[in-house]
Amino acid sequence: MRYIKNGAVAADPFVYVEGDETVPSDVSAIVSADWLLSAAKQQIEGRSAPLGVNWPNDRPESELAPFLPYLSLIALEFPVFRDGRAFTQARLLRERHGFKGEVRATGDVLRDQFLFMVRTGFDAFEVKKAADADAFAKVLHEFTLRYQPAADPQHGFRSGFTPPFPISAQERDA
Amino acid sequence: MYVYDEFDRTFIAERAAQFRDQVARRLSGELTEDEFKPLRLMNGVYLQLHAYMLRIAVPYGTLSSKQLRKLAHVARVYDRGYGHFTTRQNLQLNWIKLSDVPQALEELAEAGIHTIQTSGNCIRNTTTDQWGGVAPDEIEDPRFWAEIIRQWSTLHPEFSFLPRKFKIAITGAPHDRAALKIHDIGLRMIGNAGDETGFEVSVGGGLGRTPFIAKVIRNYLPKQDLLSYLEAILRTYNAHGRRDNIYKARIKILVHDLGVQRFAAEVDEEWSRIKEGYLKLDSAFVADIRSRFIYPQYEDLDDDPGSLRRALATDAKFALWYRNSVSRHKAPGYAIATLSLKPPGKPPGDATSGQMEAIADLADEHSHGEIRVGHEQNLALPHVRQEDLPELWRKLDALGVATPNVNLVTDIISCPGLDYCSLANARSIPIAMEVSRRFEQIDKARSVGRLHINISGCINACGHHHVGHIGLLGVEKNDKEFYQITLGGKADEDARLGQLLGPAIPYEEVADTVERVVNRYLDLRLDENELFIDTVKRLGIAPFKETLHAVH
Numbered sequence: 001m002r003y004i005k006n007g008a009v010a011a012d013p014f015v016y017v018e019g020d021e022t023v024p025s026d027v028s029a030i031v032s033a034d035w036l037l038s039a040a041k042q043q044i045e046g047r048s049a050p051l052g053v054n055w056p057n058d059r060p061e062s063e064l065a066p067f068l069p070y071l072s073l074i075a076l077e078f079p080v081f082r083d084g085r086a087f088t089q090a091r092l093l094r095e096r097h098g099f100k101g102e103v104r105a106t107g108d109v110l111r112d113q114f115l116f117m118v119r120t121g122f123d124a125f126e127v128k129k130a131a132d133a134d135a136f137a138k139v140l141h142e143f144t145l146r147y148q149p150a151a152d153p154q155h156g157f158r159s160g161f162t163p164p165f166p167i168s169a170q171e172r173d174a
Numbered sequence: 175m176y177v178y179d180e181f182d183r184t185f186i187a188e189r190a191a192q193f194r195d196q197v198a199r200r201l202s203g204e205l206t207e208d209e210f211k212p213l214r215l216m217n218g219v220y221l222q223l224h225a226y227m228l229r230i231a232v233p234y235g236t237l238s239s240k241q242l243r244k245l246a247h248v249a250r251v252y253d254r255g256y257g258h259f260t261t262r263q264n265l266q267l268n269w270i271k272l273s274d275v276p277q278a279l280e281e282l283a284e285a286g287i288h289t290i291q292t293s294g295n296c297i298r299n300t301t302t303d304q305w306g307g308v309a310p311d312e313i314e315d316p317r318f319w320a321e322i323i324r325q326w327s328t329l330h331p332e333f334s335f336l337p338r339k340f341k342i343a344i345t346g347a348p349h350d351r352a353a354l355k356i357h358d359i360g361l362r363m364i365g366n367a368g369d370e371t372g373f374e375v376s377v378g379g380g381l382g383r384t385p386f387i388a389k390v391i392r393n394y395l396p397k398q399d400l401l402s403y404l405e406a407i408l409r410t411y412n413a414h415g416r417r418d419n420i421y422k423a424r425i426k427i428l429v430h431d432l433g434v435q436r437f438a439a440e441v442d443e444e445w446s447r448i449k450e451g452y453l454k455l456d457s458a459f460v461a462d463i464r465s466r467f468i469y470p471q472y473e474d475l476d477d478d479p480g481s482l483r484r485a486l487a488t489d490a491k492f493a494l495w496y497r498n499s500v501s502r503h504k505a506p507g508y509a510i511a512t513l514s515l516k517p518p519g520k521p522p523g524d525a526t527s528g529q530m531e532a533i534a535d536l537a538d539e540h541s542h543g544e545i546r547v548g549h550e551q552n553l554a555l556p557h558v559r560q561e562d563l564p565e566l567w568r569k570l571d572a573l574g575v576a577t578p579n580v581n582l583v584t585d586i587i588s589c590p591g592l593d594y595c596s597l598a599n600a601r602s603i604p605i606a607m608e609v610s611r612r613f614e615q616i617d618k619a620r621s622v623g624r625l626h627i628n629i630s631g632c633i634n635a636c637g638h639h640h641v642g643h644i645g646l647l648g649v650e651k652n653d654k655e656f657y658q659i660t661l662g663g664k665a666d667e668d669a670r671l672g673q674l675l676g677p678a679i680p681y682e683e684v685a686d687t688v689e690r691v692v693n694r695y696l697d698l699r700l701d702e703n704e705l706f707i708d709t710v711k712r713l714g715i716a717p718f719k720e721t722l723h724a725v726h
Contacts, residue, residue: 087412088412088413096447116335119331120331142192143329147328148326149452157459
């Protein structure tokens with residue numbers, strides 16, 4: 001797995017905390033949805049390090065609303081390539097709830113979804129195959145246009161498409 | 175005609191280049207078949223029984239002569255010199271090599287043709303009345319709206335991995351020529367109390383193993399809200415449609431499980447949050463799309479010119495074709511000519527490259543360079559001067575596309591069946607060919623009148639058997655092909671599902687049984703004005719049951 005942030009492979013500053021493990025308050029941690037929903041107020045608000053949540057794709061994103069001010073990251077899951085529920089969740093988090101933190105794609109993340117993910121508001125990616133991660137910039141340059149507005153509504157219909165990440169010419173041509 | 179500009183051309187070319195890369199990665203083994211499958215499907219590439227199949231979109235059934243020539247060329251160079259027109263305004267090539275697909279797509283892109291989303295669990299080619307823009311009963315040309323939907327749905331980032339495929343149909347006329355009620359969403363243009371027009375929206379229609387007729391969830395949708403409302407429906411479906419069982423994943427099951435009122439309420443709740451947003455269609459955008467549709471400059475002509483009347487009086491064969499295949503046009507002195515792709519004894523919906531090229535030439539000569547494709551798997555020339563009809567008919571007849579059987583018993587709708595399709599349980603095309611041979615004498619077919627036979631080779635129902643006046647469904651029993659017969663289905667504005675006549679019958683008995691059903695109807699009908707479908711409606715299927723047992 002490779003982690004991509006801001007358009008480039010990076011080191012993931014977060015650790016996943018599984019099930020009933022203790023969640024350290026001084027480490028950037030991605031907790032489960034169950035932990036978040038049952039945690040005491042102090043456990044969430046009294047942290048010294050950023051908090052993220054791993055949110056399943058069959059749970060309404062609206063349940064996250066009260067926690068959004070305390071969340072730096074929401075990881076949304078693609079259990080299999082063809083299960084596209086997280087695209088809807090990402091758009092709603094960005095457009096309806098105004099979430100500005102990291103929205104991370106996890107699970108069966110392949111290069112052929114990158115464009116759709118970027119256009120629905122994802123800005124971080126746990127990419128399964130190294131070759132796909134390497135092709136990230138190239139893939140986002142396959143299209144210079146898009147027909148419809150989505151999480152990028154400012155340009156209306158029938159507009160140019162520019163990836164929202166800085167990408168070097170070298171990467172693009174790789 | 176919708177005229178592509180640089181934007182549309184660039185987009186299609188970029189899509190073709192992207193797929194070229196995906197095919198290369200599949201051929202090199204970098205992509206597994208499992209990973210490649212959704213990608214190829216979204217580009218219209220199926221893996222059939224013997225070969226790959228390429229499904230090419232004909233958006234809203236409108237083709238220019240240049241585009242039809244390109245289809246003929248691609249069919250000749252990359253396939254076996256013919257194509258199959260489907261029930262959803264697509265053209266299928268059944269023998270293409272995967273390694274040739276990228277080149278074929280590039281050539282198609284040059285003529286503004288693509289295969290985007292002709293398959294896969296995404297929003298498919300939006301279909302319309304094939305007479306859009308020329309039908310006399312039309313409120314408004316439905317094709318602008320189909321084009322707006324095409325653009326909105328093309329590579330939609332949120333709705334490209336839906337629970338299942340998603341089909342939208344739209345009509346601008348009260349009479350439904352687009353089979354709205356068997357679509358995931360059907361849009362019927364209607365007027366409101368004022369001067370405005372909008373859409374009646376139905377949802378949840380579909381055939382397959384659990385057939386449903388679509389239900390109306392909004393009586394009147396203002397046009398400017400079209401895309402926000404569609405997005406609300408799709409979002410509700412993407413979030414809540416079932417993904418655990420492919421046979422329960424269509425929106426029809428969600429609508430059925432929730433109940434139509436609750437489904438409509440959920441859509442309304444979502445819609446209320448987005449309807450005033452950026453999807454609201456402003457008049458400048460709609461006018462821009464509208465301006466890309468070029469209409470012919472019609473001459474100032476009168477209906478029923480003398481030359482036409484003389485030909486009708488003197489040439490019985492022409493008159494027969496005229497009465498069957500020519501329809502009223504909204505411009506005086508013009509007509510719509512339907513070209514039957516159902517000659518007796520031939521596979522329904524097939525056209526050779528030679529025929530396509532000749533039809534393209536005739537379109538240039540007689541129809542302002544335009545051709546239409548209908549869901550009944552026939553073609554039409556939409557702008558023919560009535561005085562040209564006798565000459566046009568002679569040329570069409572020479573091409574073999576003037577069989578005067580439009581809407582008759584031999585105008586059979588059929589899927590490709592077991593001859594091509596890996597899903598099929600039974601053959602469809604040979605059944606269609608044999609049944610059409612039984613009614614080859616046109617006088618016999620005419621005496622029967624309007625009668626739609628629909629044939630599907632499996633429960634997926636691509637031949638729409640549930641809504642055929644006579645529906646034939648191929649099933650497998652002990653490794654043999656059997657066929658269930660249903661009667662009384664309809665796909666128009668009074669859509670309903672056919673009723674099962676009885677136990678399935680073996681392949682060898684199908685044509686005989688269909689003949690007996692038709693003969694029984696001829697005995698039962700009140701007079702020759704009572705159509706088959708009306709007799710079945712009046713008497714039910716009971717009086718037809720004996721036809722199943724006649725040979726036992």
